[in-house]
Amino acid sequence: MLARTMIMSRPTILLFGDSITQQGFSIAQSPGWVGLLSDKYTRRADILNRGYSGYNTRHALKLIPTIFEAGMDPLFVTCFFGANDASLPGNREHNQHVPVDEYEMNLRTIVTDIRKLLKHPTTPIILMTPPPLDEQAWDKYCRDVHGDLSPRSNESSKLYGERVKLVAKETGCCLVDSFSILGGNDGASTYGQSLEDGLHLSARGNQLLFNGLMEVISRDLPHLAPKVSEDDTEGISLQGAQWKELC
Numbered sequence: 001m002l003a004r005t006m007i008m009s010r011p012t013i014l015l016f017g018d019s020i021t022q023q024g025f026s027i028a029q030s031p032g033w034v035g036l037l038s039d040k041y042t043r044r045a046d047i048l049n050r051g052y053s054g055y056n057t058r059h060a061l062k063l064i065p066t067i068f069e070a071g072m073d074p075l076f077v078t079c080f081f082g083a084n085d086a087s088l089p090g091n092r093e094h095n096q097h098v099p100v101d102e103y104e105m106n107l108r109t110i111v112t113d114i115r116k117l118l119k120h121p122t123t124p125i126i127l128m129t130p131p132p133l134d135e136q137a138w139d140k141y142c143r144d145v146h147g148d149l150s151p152r153s154n155e156s157s158k159l160y161g162e163r164v165k166l167v168a169k170e171t172g173c174c175l176v177d178s179f180s181i182l183g184g185n186d187g188a189s190t191y192g193q194s195l196e197d198g199l200h201l202s203a204r205g206n207q208l209l210f211n212g213l214m215e216v217i218s219r220d221l222p223h224l225a226p227k228v229s230e231d232d233t234e235g236i237s238l239q240g241a242q243w244k245e246l247c
Helices: 033-040 057-067 100-117 135-146 154-171 188-194 203-220
Strands: 012-017 046-051 077-080 125-128 174-176
Touching: 012 033, 012 057, 033 046, 033 203, 057 100, 077 100, 100 125, 100 154, 125 154, 125 203, 135 188, 154 174, 174 203, 188 203
Parallel strands: 012 046, 012 077, 077 125, 125 174
Antiparallel strands: none
């Protein structure tokens, strides 16, 4: 009778968001923030990318039951919506705009609904503010690629980000302030360097966002950061024995 092999389970990290998460593994052959995170947690945790291009918080609420299985036990969850909610209102087809008060309410519900499904309701959820918006670059991209505009503004992105901060504080979530990390208050000549098309992140923007995320993890969730050395007293260890231990 063959002995049954024990399969080593590995922790997971679940990333829930829109196109900035969906495209997060790579951009223009450079690693994206999700790819950089996956590399950081290599042999420690599996990254589950649940990014959905074009989605806003209304869509996200409907997705939760299809993504979060009851009893899931990830190390942490990131929630990165708002870039589409913050698009400007107007009478046009496929308008992604969600009023800011509804956006805030949706975000609170997303946090509540996710916590209900996780094995441990204290599992950290990291909320991320929408990135800055380079209006001229985004309008040009939309005209050149889609032949139509999808009006957005940097001020709207900032406004929605303030609601993310409020929800994070009141629900006990960690916060990654993408808007500030990417220089949203410093003018388009600065934050434009972090954007590939005026909205989505460039290689530089992905690196900055990854750095900001890891800073939050190291500061607020050190027990969930990758161990720099196996002698560290807290953090996530490499899985399995070192090869020299096996030879």
